[in-house]
Each structure stands twice: as structure tokens, then as C-alpha cells.
Amino acid sequence: MAEGRERDLVLAPNEYAYILDETKGNVVAYVGPHKTSMANTDRPVVYDPQTRRYRRSSLEEAITSFPFAEEGWYIVLEDPARPGDEEHPKAGPNSLPRLTPGRKVNLPGPTTFPLWPGQVARVVEGHQLRSNQYLLVKVYNEEAARENWNRAVIKPQRAVSGESTAPANPSAEPDLPELPALTTGQLLIVRGTEVSFYIPPTGIEVVADPSGSHVRSAVTLERLEYCILLDENGSKRFIQGPAVVFPEPTETFVERAAQRKFRAIELNEISGLYIKVIAPYTDERGVERAAGDELFITGRDQMIYYPRPEHAIIKYGEQEVHYAVAIPAGEGRYVLDRISGEIRLHRGPAMLLPDPRREVIVRRILDAETCALLFPDNPAVLEHNRALAALGGDQECEAAPAADRTPKRTGVNLLGKRAEPRDGAAAFAGDGFVRRPGFTAPRTLTLDTRLDGAVAIEVWTGYAVLVVGRSGQRQVIVGPRTHLLEYDETLEPVQLSTGTPKSAERLTRTAYLRALNNRVGDLVEAETSDLCRVRLRLSYCVGFEGDPVQWFQVENYVQFLCDHMRSLLRNVVKRHGIEAFHARAIEIVRDTVLGPPTEAGRRAGRLFEENGMRVFDVEVLDVEVGDETIGKFLVSAQHTAVQQAIRIAQEERQLEVARRSEEIKRLIASTQSETIRLTLGLKVEEVRKQLEMNLAEIESQARAEESRLSATAAQQDALSRITDSELSREKSRQAVELEFQRAQLEQRLQQLRAEVQSVVERAQAVSPDLVAALQAFSDRHLAAKVAETMAPLAILGGKSVAEVFGTLLKDTPLETALVPR
Secondary structure (H helix, E strand, C coil): CHHHHHCEEEECCCEEEEEEECCCCCEEEEECCEEEECCCCEEEEEEECCCCEEEECCHHHHCEECCEECCCEEEEEECCECCCCCCCCCCEEECCCCECCCCEEEEECCEECCCCCCCEEEEEECEECCCCEEEEEEECCHHHHHHCHHHCEEEECCCCCCCCCCCCCHHHCCCCCCCCCCCCCCEEEEECCCEEEEECCCCEEECCCCCCCCCEECEEECCCEEEEEEECCCCEEEEECCEEECCCCCEEECCECCECEEECEECCCCEEEEEEECCCEECCCCCEECCCCEEEEECCCCCEECCCCCEEEEEECCECEEECEEECCCCEEEEEECCCCCEEEEECCEEECCCCCCEEEEECCCCHHHHHHHCCCCHHHHHHHHHHHHHCCCCECCCCCHHHCCCECCCECCCCCECCCCCHHHCCCCEEEEECHHHHHHHCCECCHHHCCCCEEEECCCEEEEEEECCCCEEEEECCEEEECCCCEEECCEEEEECCCCEEEEEEEECCEECCCEEEEEEEEEECCCCCEEEEEEEEEEEECCCHHHHHCCCCHHHHHHHHHHHHHHHHHHCCCHHHHHHCHHHHHHHHHHCCCCCCCCCCCEEECCCCEEEEEEEEEEEEECCHHHHHHHHHHHHHHHHHHHHHHHHHHHHHHHHHHHHHHHHHHHHHHHHHHHHHHHHHHHHHHHHHHHHHHHHHHHHHHHHHHHHHHHHHHHHHHHHHHHHHHHHHHHHHHHHHHHHHHHHHHHHHHHHHHHHHHHHCCCCHHHHHHHHHHHHHHHHHHHHHHHHHHHHHHCCCHHHHHHHHCCCCHHHHHHCCC
16 A cells, blocks of 8 residues: 555645656656656656756655745746747646757746746846945847847836835836847846846846855945956056946956955155056146156145056055155255265255155165274164164164164154055055065165175186076076176075985085086995895096086985985896906996996996986995905905916916917918919919910911902902913813823723722721721811911901811811811
8 A cells, every 4th residue: 555655646736746757768747736646667757957867766856846936036947948839837747848948038926837847947036226236137148138128127216215115017117228239148237226126037147246146236435435447458447436336247346455445545745655657648737647657746746646547656565655754953864866876965854755766765884993983982873883784785774772673664654653554445456566675775775885896706617606586587607707696686505415325314505516527425335136235435526517507407416316326226236146246346337327338438427317417437436245254255256266367367378379379380371372372473474464465466467467468369360360361271271181181080990999899898807986086087187287278268358267167168077077076
């Protein structure tokens, strides 16, 4: 039964709830009076306006009351329904209509209604204004603001006593303001002097102040009071009382010490204000003032001073009013002309009000000898001057006991008392220039010759100092040089660790940095890989290079150097055994600190980029082993190593003698071989020259022979014609002889055939190889004879004998005789 009752949604009048259908994702708004039973898939939800999401909740938490605005209140509704849809849910279940996300409407009361899912309603009290109050409103939708301008609830301020009555119906309101030109984001001021009650229309919202209040208070000024309004463009308005001051939409009140209104400054004949003109203007007397002019306004000119936008008060310290100084009879004051440098004496009785534009009161400090000379046996005078010297020439000192004298930087009034600065509403809030007393010090001179000049520092050779100014400038002076300090300059000190080993607990403070050939000693304790502790006593040679300003980036460069080197050396020592490290301690330390040597034998050193410091050398003064037993073992091992080294050195010397002897023998053999090689080379060169000479002779003979043959050829042409005639006659003769010889030859052939037959029969007993050899021998012999005979013909044709003879015997049995073996 209890579970069944929890699933029933019962809504009373003026209540509504959101139910989520988990099967479809729809959110239904139920409005009372209504009762329904929820299904298992229905879940009550609550809409979170911050996250814009629905949050599951209990049924009791989901039931929400209607937002209610009574008379004089209004509701700011976000995401209203679109025109034409249901404006608000009705009793019973309601499906979600179309909304206008991001829009807002202002609904004046009295009214109440349920909200659609996704809507947010904020109930705001209507804004009641007194005559010294106002509202800052903002246009967030210019179109909606124009359409609903006449729907604003506005009740004009009536000039009647007592509080205003309740707001009337907006439809019956007679005097609505005219519609101004509206743009989105525009700010407007609703003044309480014009409107007593205000509810904004749709499209306009009231902007709350930082405290969350919508109604803002104007500034009510009495006489002798003023306020300052600062616009967004940087311009200021100075308003004097009596008045009720409302700012423009882009203006804000200038506050000083949580005060928005300030008292005017009262002046008299012995007080004045030092004014700088920051913008040109024409004053009440018709005098034109240019920007940059300086004025000194006293009570003779203006008894009550109100600031104006073109003025800025120049202050020394916290006091803006300059007061006169009383000079009794028989006394006087020194006054320095800032322009000419002349010092004048003003005698009393008088009230001295120096014009700060030109005049500065100065004091003369007397030394002990002058005090004794001018005021013998007067310890008060001596103490007074000592106090002035202790305070310095740029301080103001009141006539007080010596023990209580303190520097004063404010003015003094005619009674000699310090003028206390005003606070709160009495403080000045206009523009001003704050000139620090230290800035005026160069204009305050002392006549003490010891303090007459600027502070000079002498920087020695190899040293550097960092000069810093109050405005942030930095300059490094590197010696040898003498430098004069500006008035606002000082030397920045550095702290250096002292002792061995170096420690940050023992510091020395100095302003002089040794930039060249500085030595830093340190004691490094480390542990080897075999857990043996060693102590290294080192001396670093340090210098600085690069930008001198960077040298002072590290305040304690000694500790910085030692800490870094200790870390590196401990890491390196940890990678070596005690025996290996003890044998090469100096080499290991120098390689670690300075880097390995180059081919030229130089080391680059170690550069610290943080401050331009470079370690260009390191000296290992001592290497101590923490364990005495291990130390003895190392000494014994060193003795043994020395003996072995001596023995090895002797054997190496013997080896060197033998190696040198063999090298000399090899050099002798090599020299002899070189001599033989050169001799053979000369002979080869001689043969080559002889061959070149022979070839030249042959070439010359060939050219001569060619000329001779050319002449012979011409002669032979003539002889050929003669020979042709002779041959014709000889042919006839030989024809007769040929006939005769043919007969003889026929007879001889028959005889030879018989002889050949007998020779063949005898040759059958001879081997074929012998025959071939004899034949080849005869062929070669014949070829040699023919080649010897063909040599002149080959020379005439420009070919070799072998080419001519090969062409002649081609395709003959003698061709094989020319093939080389």
C-alpha cells in the first residue's frame, strides 16, 4: 500500500511537477489540482537552471509551487513559449510546446503561473527609488524593448513630502518617457528625481551593482564638497555641491579611501598648492593656460580651491598643501633659486612661503672646527650640526631635541608643527603628481664641502661592480675605472661563501666582483665505486666573460660553483675504484672540470651560462684517502708499481736498442736496393733514348727514300715507253726462241718423268712428318727470300713487308708460312 501511494502524483492548486517518461524521453508537466498514478517507467525530475539539465529526484522534491509575484513585483521568465502556443501549462498533464530558447520576458505582478519544462522564472521586487537613488538598466533586446516600451511600470516622482505611494496600474500611467534610440547593449540611467517606481519592460533588465543590489545611491553633495565622475573614455567631470549627482551610463564615481565625495581645500595667505596644467584652458580671468604650465595658487589668489580636469596637484610625499615657515626676529633662512642657482638669505621676522616652482629652502651644515670657531663652548650647536649631518642634506628636520630628531618630508605650518595629511572625505581626490622626496634631493644643496660632490667609486683592475637605479636601470662598471653615482643609484651587493669547504652559512657581503683571475678553493668529499672515501683539495681559476650584466645574475657565485663541481666530481669518482682513481686523480679531475684536451693540448674550460662564469683552470692541491689502511695499501702498491716500472723501463731500453739496430740494418739494405734500382732505371732511360734516336734516323731515311723513289718513278715512266718498244722487238725474237725451247722442254719432261718415278719410289721409304717438316722449312725459306725482295715495294705503299707479302700469298700454300709459331 505504501509503495502504491508513492506512485500516485497528487497536486494541489498552485503546484506543478515534471515527470519523465523513460521509454520515450518526454517530459510532461502536471499542473494541479490533479491526481494521477505513475507507471513504472515514469520518473519525477527537477529542472536545474544552472546546468540546463533535468535531475531525477523524489516525488516530494519534484512538486514545485508556482512562481508568484504580488503587486509591485515582477517575474523574469526565461525561454517563453512561442506565439500561438499555450503560454502556460493548464491543469492536468501538458505536453511540451515549442519554446524560444535564450529569450526573456518581464511579467509585472500580480501574477502566478506554472512553468513549462526548461523554463526558469525569477521573481524580482519592483524598484522603488528615492530622489537620491537611480537604476542602471541595460537593453538586451532592442526590438522587444521598442515593442514593450510603453508596457513598463513607471511612476513619476511627485514633489510631495513623505514616502511615495504604491505604483498605479501601468495602463492608467499618464506620463511615460519618450522612446529613445535603443541598441542592444546600451546602458540607460533611471533617476530617482524623475521616477519613484520602476518595473522594466521586456527587452530591458536592471543591472545590479557588485553587492547585488539593483538600486544604486547617487552622491549628495553639500557646500564645500565635490565629487569626480570618470567616463569610459578617460574624461573626468568635477561637480561641486550642493547637488544630487547622477552618473551617466558610462561613468563611475572616483573613490578614495571608500569615499565618493571630498572636501574642497581651504587656503590662506601663508599656504598654497603647487599645480601642473595637464590640458589647455582659459581661467575665470581670461588668462590662457597651456598644458605643462605650473601654477602656485595661494590664499591671495583663491581662498577655497576646487579641483578641475585641467589641474593636477604636485605633491612632495603625502602632503599636497605647502605651508609657510615662521622666521623669528634675529633668524634667517637660506633659499635656493632653482633656475639661477643663487642662494639668498631671508631675514626675520617673516613668514616665508617659498614658491616651489623656483625656490627651495636649503641648510648649511657646519663642521666641528667651524662650530668651535663661531660658537665656542656651545655643545648644543655642535650637536645640532652633527644631527643635520647624520640626517643628510636632503632631509627636513624639526626643531626638536637631538635624540628625537627624525627626517620629515612634509611641510610645516606657521607654528612649526607638522601638517598631517588628510584622510577619508577630507583627502584630495583630483589628479596629482607624486614626487618622491628623494627625487627632490638634487635641488636640496648643502654647503658642507665634504658632501658637495657626487659619490665616486674606484673600481680596481680585474674587478666589476653592478650599479642599479631606483627606476630599474642596471649598469656594470669594469675596472680600472672611476664612476660617479647618480643620486638614485647604488651598488648591488653579492654574497660569497667562505671557508673550506665552502658553505652558505659563512657568507661575506661585498659589492666588488673579482672578474679576472679569481681563485676559489674548496674541499670535495667523494666516495669511489668500492666505497672508499676520498677528499680532494682543489683550487679553481675563475673568470667572467660575455655580457657583464649577466655576471651578477647569481648572487652567490662561489657557492653555485662549488655545489655544481662537487656534484660532477662525486659522480665521476663514484664510477672509479680507489686504485684507478688514486693513480689518475689529477687527470680525472681536470677532465671533469675543464673537459678533455684538444689536439693542440688546450682545454675549453667549463662555462656557466647562468652568469657567464668560466672555470679555465683547476689545481689539485691534495688527494686524501679516508681509510688509513687503504692508504698504506696504495702506497705499497705504488712502491711495487715503481719497481716494476723501473724494470720494464730497463727492458724497454734494451728493446729500443735492438729495435734501433735492426732499423739501421734495414735502412742500409733499403739504401743499397734503392741505388740498384736507380742504376737500372738510368740504363732503361738510356736504352729508351737510344731507341728514340734510331727511330728518328729510320724516319729520316724513309723520307729520303720516298723522295728518291718519287724521282725514280718519274724516270721509270719515261723508261717504260722505251721498254715497250724494246719488248715488242724482244717479243718477236723470243717467240722464235720459245718455239725452239718448247721442243726442248718436251724432251726434257719426258726425261724428268722417268726421274720422278724413280724418286717417288725412293721417297715412299721417307716418313710423312719428315716430308711436312722439309716442306715447311722450304716454304719459310722461300717466304723469307720473297719478303727480303719485297721490302722496297712495301715502303713505297706505306705498308709493312708482312702486310704486302701476306696479300700477295693469300690463298696459296705459302700463306701458312707467314703464321708465327
